[in-house]
Amino acid sequence: xxxxxxxxxxxxxxxxxxxxxxxxxxxxxxxxxxxxxxxxxxxxxxxxxxxxxxxxxxxxxxxxxxxxxxxxxxxxxxxxxxxxxxxxxxxxxxxxxxxxxxxxxxxxxxxxxxxxxxxxxxxxxxxxxxxxxxxxxxxxxxxxxxxxxxxxxxxxxxxxx
Numbered sequence: 001x002x003x004x005x006x007x008x009x010x011x012x013x014x015x016x017x018x019x020x021x022x023x024x025x026x027x028x029x030x031x032x033x034x035x036x037x038x039x040x041x042x043x044x045x046x047x048x049x050x051x052x053x054x055x056x057x058x059x060x061x062x063x064x065x066x067x068x069x070x071x072x073x074x075x076x077x078x079x080x081x082x083x084x085x086x087x088x089x090x091x092x093x094x095x096x097x098x099x100x101x102x103x104x105x106x107x108x109x110x111x112x113x114x115x116x117x118x119x120x121x122x123x124x125x126x127x128x129x130x131x132x133x134x135x136x137x138x139x140x141x142x143x144x145x146x147x148x149x150x151x152x153x154x155x156x157x158x159x160x161x
Contacts, residue, residue: 045102048090049076051110056123065118072112083121086112 058071068086075086088110093102109126 042094042096044092044094044105046090046092049073049088049108049110050090051088051108056110056125059112059120059123061120061122063120065114065120068112068120072110075112083116084114084118086114088112 052071055071059068065084072086072088076089077087079085079087088108090108091104092106093104095102107128111124111126112120113122113124115121
């Protein structure tokens, strides 16, 4: 009796199906890992007030308090400091991977100062530049005084570090 190393067509067909099944399993595993990694990509978060495009340009010096409310909406907080001040507070943060901590990218406090007649006296757009509160409209850093005492706690509240 001679034993030959030939396989039947049915056995070859089973091996071919097994090889295809193994290839499909490998493809499914790669797709699953790719999908999981795509879900871990960066996210951006916006907290607080979202400034409408062109809103600050619609508020000239001398505009009424009602006009500010129509254009900007309800302020985040209001202070009475030598007249009334509306503060619109926002923070933008991001995280590169879904399970990492958020990193603050930008913080803004838009302040609208009113005089005794409830007319806009001054606009300020405060942000963080080099770790100091910075007004990007007038390009100035406020000196220590009453205004800083109101803004510093707002920025500390927004920062979650």
